[in-house]
Amino acid sequence: MVxxxxxxxxxxxxxxxxxxxxxxxxxxxxxxPEYIFLxxxxxxxxxxxxxxxxxxxxxxxxxxxxxxxxxxxxxxxxVLRDKQTFTYNRTQMFNSVLKxxxxxxxxxxxxxxxxxxxxxxxxxxRGQDAGIYNNIISGTSAGLxxxxxxxxxxxxxGGLLGFxxxxxxxxxxxxxxxxxxxxxxxxxxxxx
Numbered sequence: 327m328v329x330x331x332x333x334x335x336x337x338x339x340x341x342x343x344x345x346x347x348x349x350x351x352x353x354x355x356x357x358x359p360e361y362i363f364l365x366x367x368x369x370x371x372x373x374x375x376x377x378x379x380x381x382x383x384x385x386x387x388x389x390x391x392x393x394x395x396x397x398x399x400x401x402x403x404x405v406l407r408d409k410q411t412f413t414y415n416r417t418q419m420f421n422s423v424l425k426x427x428x429x430x431x432x433x434x435x436x437x438x439x440x441x442x443x444x445x446x447x448x449x450x451x452r453g454q455d456a457g458i459y460n461n462i463i464s465g466t467s468a469g470l471x472x473x474x475x476x477x478x479x480x481x482x483x484g485g486l487l488g489f490x491x492x493x494x495x496x497x498x499x500x501x502x503x504x505x506x507x508x509x510x511x512x513x514x515x516x517x518x
Contacts, residue, residue: 389430389433390427393426398419401419462489462492462496465489
């Protein structure tokens, strides 16, 4: 069955086809397009969940770069020590670069995934107001969890490294807020 509908606005005719097999009636469909908007589409600032993907990808790439440089260094040491044929040397370099590159990128990526998971959980439970503290707790927890299978001493060292790196990151990223808070505290102390 074919229906012809006149559209006065554009002076066009629309052909509406209804099919008994599809149980589709074109008159029921809305004429205006419907859109689905994202929850934070109008927001000028990204949330923790959106930022975690950027952080994970960046740290994975940084880990791969560090691993590749380490692999080239290690491969060159082996090649210069063994003094073998060109084919052997080339294979040794490829193996060393791929081994170290994938190893370091996996380590960095895993650490940042842990950091992001803890950060999202803390932000949802504690709220956005404690951003610096959430970062420090997330970094410490990620370090503790990453090294938790290596024993208590390694777990403590991992937590300490996570704490120090997260503290440095928090101080650098929120340097403006800390400076403003210090100025406000000094001014308030002078006039008190």
